[in-house]
Amino acid sequence: MTNKPKVDSPIRGLVIELLNAMTLSEKIGQLSLVPGGGPSGTSELVDSIKQGRLGGILNEIESARVEELQRVAVEESRLGIPLLFGRDVIHGFKTIFPIPLGLAACWNREVVYQCARTAAVEAAAAGINWTYAPMLDIGRDPRWGRVAETFGEDPYLISELAREMVTGFQGEDLSEPDSIAACAKHFVGYGASESGRDYNTTNIPMNELHNVHLRPFRAAIEAGVASMMTSFSDFDGVPVSANHHLLTEVLRGTLGFDGLVVSDFKSISQLTVHGLTGSDRESAREAALAGVDMEMSSSTYEENLERLLTEGRITMTDIDRMVSNVLTLKARLGLFDRPHASRTHSRPVSPREHLASAYRAAVESVVLLKNHANCLPVDIGRLKALAVIGPMADEPYEQLGTWVFDGDSALSQTPLDTLQTRFGETVKIQYARGVPNTRSKDRSGFAEAVRIARESDLAILFVGEESILSGEAHCRADIRLPGCQQELVAEIAKTGKPVVAIVMAGRPLVLQTLLDRADSVLFAWHPGSMAGPALVDLITGEKVPSGKLPVTFPRMTGQIPIYCAHKNTGRPATDETYVHIDDIKRGAFQTSVGNTSFYFDAGYTPQFPLGFGLSYVDFEFANIRLSSAQLRPGEVLYVEADLTNRGTVEAEEVAQLYVRDLVGSVTRPIKELVGFKRVTLKPGETKTVEFSLTSDDLAFYNRNLKFVSEPGEFHVWIGGSSDTELRAEFELLAE
Numbered sequence: 001m002t003n004k005p006k007v008d009s010p011i012r013g014l015v016i017e018l019l020n021a022m023t024l025s026e027k028i029g030q031l032s033l034v035p036g037g038g039p040s041g042t043s044e045l046v047d048s049i050k051q052g053r054l055g056g057i058l059n060e061i062e063s064a065r066v067e068e069l070q071r072v073a074v075e076e077s078r079l080g081i082p083l084l085f086g087r088d089v090i091h092g093f094k095t096i097f098p099i100p101l102g103l104a105a106c107w108n109r110e111v112v113y114q115c116a117r118t119a120a121v122e123a124a125a126a127g128i129n130w131t132y133a134p135m136l137d138i139g140r141d142p143r144w145g146r147v148a149e150t151f152g153e154d155p156y157l158i159s160e161l162a163r164e165m166v167t168g169f170q171g172e173d174l175s176e177p178d179s180i181a182a183c184a185k186h187f188v189g190y191g192a193s194e195s196g197r198d199y200n201t202t203n204i205p206m207n208e209l210h211n212v213h214l215r216p217f218r219a220a221i222e223a224g225v226a227s228m229m230t231s232f233s234d235f236d237g238v239p240v241s242a243n244h245h246l247l248t249e250v251l252r253g254t255l256g257f258d259g260l261v262v263s264d265f266k267s268i269s270q271l272t273v274h275g276l277t278g279s280d281r282e283s284a285r286e287a288a289l290a291g292v293d294m295e296m297s298s299s300t301y302e303e304n305l306e307r308l309l310t311e312g313r314i315t316m317t318d319i320d321r322m323v324s325n326v327l328t329l330k331a332r333l334g335l336f337d338r339p340h341a342s343r344t345h346s347r348p349v350s351p352r353e354h355l356a357s358a359y360r361a362a363v364e365s366v367v368l369l370k371n372h373a374n375c376l377p378v379d380i381g382r383l384k385a386l387a388v389i390g391p392m393a394d395e396p397y398e399q400l401g402t403w404v405f406d407g408d409s410a411l412s413q414t415p416l417d418t419l420q421t422r423f424g425e426t427v428k429i430q431y432a433r434g435v436p437n438t439r440s441k442d443r444s445g446f447a448e449a450v451r452i453a454r455e456s457d458l459a460i461l462f463v464g465e466e467s468i469l470s471g472e473a474h475c476r477a478d479i480r481l482p483g484c485q486q487e488l489v490a491e492i493a494k495t496g497k498p499v500v501a502i503v504m505a506g507r508p509l510v511l512q513t514l515l516d517r518a519d520s521v522l523f524a525w526h527p528g529s530m531a532g533p534a535l536v537d538l539i540t541g542e543k544v545p546s547g548k549l550p551v552t553f554p555r556m557t558g559q560i561p562i563y564c565a566h567k568n569t570g571r572p573a574t575d576e577t578y579v580h581i582d583d584i585k586r587g588a589f590q591t592s593v594g595n596t597s598f599y600f601d602a603g604y605t606p607q608f609p610l611g612f613g614l615s616y617v618d619f620e621f622a623n624i625r626l627s628s629a630q631l632r633p634g635e636v637l638y639v640e641a642d643l644t645n646r647g648t649v650e651a652e653e654v655a656q657l658y659v660r661d662l663v664g665s666v667t668r669p670i671k672e673l674v675g676f677k678r679v680t681l682k683p684g685e686t687k688t689v690e691f692s693l694t695s696d697d698l699a700f701y702n703r704n705l706k707f708v709s710e711p712g713e714f715h716v717w718i719g720g721s722s723d724t725e726l727r728a729e730f731e732l733l734a735e
């Protein structure tokens with residue numbers, strides 16, 4: 001689905017007419033996006049609106065106030081220009097879906113679309129007309145708290161989901177009452193914050209910028225995304241909010257983006273803190289000339305653009321260009337015709353329908369990492385006694401995850417709630433937190449937890465990270481289970497009772513201790529409002545796990561960054577060349593352990609690869625075949641395999657397609673995701689999964705940053721995970 005912005009002539013006419021009528025102060029006002037004042041800031045805010053000194057307000061979500069402020073803008077300002085009302089609506093508004101990393105784990109375009117559509121309907125009903133999503137940063141460092149907000153590590157997966165999220169928020173037409181403008185962020189490279197510490201400098205080679213980091217933004221632009229937010233980060237010495245090359249040459253030029261560019265929160269005034277500029281005036285000039293149209297939360301434009309203009313250091317053409325992008329978005333949103341929140345309600349908001357969508361997303365997002373001796377599913381109704389243990393079992397707020405400003409935790413159904421409601425009458429359910437919260441080192445609750453485990457037939461442990469441990473600025477250098485949860489798991493395992501562990505977390509974790517001790521492990525991210533029903537249905541087998549990892553899980557934190565589409569190096573490790581630290585002979589000669597690319601202590605493979613996820617059934621992929629051994633540009637190559645459900649229940653598998661370009665004018669990744677689809681299979685059923693490839697799917701940016709497909713040999717794989725070995729070969733021919 002694409003929804004490319006059409007700046008048609010009536011909109012252009014309106015914008016020109018307004019620009020001709022506006023004073024300089026009114027123009028500069030349109031470039032200002034300020035936080036809502038709350039009751040205390042009201043009079044100042046209202047005055048600014050009356051004087052036409054504001055273009056938009058963020059974080060004002062009390063609908064009566066939104067309505068009133070919009071009324072002032074339209075009725076009491078000289079030109080009656082309506083306001084943008086922006087808010088971070090990231091993975092739901094009131095009804096909360098899994099965090100974006102969890103949504104990505106569904107590997108389901110439709111689910112992501114539904115999340116955004118549901119959020120748009122709810123947010124629009126509160127008067128919001130602009131969201132700061134989707135976040136399209138590459139998530140290759142799980143220490144980085146914002147990995148929770150990403151769609152994971154892979155540019156193809158992120159791009160596919162970016163399109164859906166943009167379309168979901170913006171609807172068929174931005175001017176529809178329940179459409180809201182999307183904002184792709186953070187342009188560009190923020191995910192590469194060094195050492196996974198938020199806001200840190202990035203170090204991105206040009207080739208990687210184009211082949212990896214820009215790809216999802218290109219997809220969002222193709223889907224018609226209305227706005228872009230600049231990254232906080234430094235890019236090769238020039239912070240992105242002042243980076244003319246990125247914002248003008250690449251974004252406007254190469255990518256052809258014609259929407260609104262907004263700064264991140266105070267990222268323009270922070271240019272002085274970066275050490276790029278010595279004053280706010282210089283920051284305003286750098287950002288304006290680089291291509292930032294609207295300033296979020298700081299006031300360098302408001303305070304300095306007029307002076308810069310009189311000094312001749314920026315021009316009226318620059319200002320008009322910026323203002324025109326703001327006005328065009330307002331016009332595309334239909335705000336000049338229907339400025340008020342009451343432009344919404346094309347149909348009533350249906351909480352039940354929304355919760356059903358959130359439930360489906362939660363079910364599909366959960367990844368089964370381990371299932372020893374088919375410990376799962378469990379027929380809970382047949383147990384005599386069940387122990388529910390852990391700090392995440394009954395946390396209506398914590399299960400929602402990061403960025404849930406408006407999330408209604410009263411809608412949350414926790415796993416404990418659901419278990420008690422469904423089985424409380426027939427099974428003796430005992431509950432102990434074990435630890436006060438996920439970070440706590442207080443072990444005084446262990447004894448009680450061990451006691452109830454001993455008295456039960458099964459212990460279900462809910463461990464992980466509270467919401468606050470991931471998200472913006474919430475980074476961790478050690479990504480094992482925090483607090484003393486590892487010890488809690490070990491104590492419960494010592495009881496000898498079967499242990500099912502559910503991990504709720506905002507990032508991949510290093511899980512070795514848990515994997516060693518629990519019989520089964522489900523990784524649930526932060527599942528959102530419907531965590532309880534989704535998880536209980538998965539535990540009982542009412543639903544079969546089908547989530548797949550959108551990001552590689554390391555064995556140890558020190559392996560980071562570790563991801564699927566890496567380069568081969570000149571000295572790749574193999575099982576034959578790998579030497580474990582315990583196997584090095586005393587006094588070993590320097591080269592006696594070989595010279596290949598691995599860690600003595602962590603090896604060279606991840607704990608779990610991209611795309612990994614078990615099911616309650618065994619799926620078998622076989623007979624990979626190609627429609628031809630050669631692909632000519634302009635033609636289509638079909639790649640097929642047979643997929644069989646070897647289990648006894650119906651289940652869904654995510655079939656994944658990977659390629660490797662063996663020789664490139666720039667080195668190519670050892671395996672790249674290029675396709676995926678969800679397939680439902682009855683017990684014993686075999687289906688053919690078919691993918692198509694064209695030369696465009698194999699193209700990349702070469703040494704001269706030209707997008708080319710180079711003839712040569714390719715490997716292609718189909719499977720249920722990136723470590724699939726079901727491979728075929730073909731040749732891409734020259735034009």
Ligand code: BGC
Nearest residue numbers: 058088132185232264265472
């Ligand atoms: C974040 C953005 C967010 C903005 C507005 C910033 O701190 O980096 O992602 O949209 O705040 O809340």
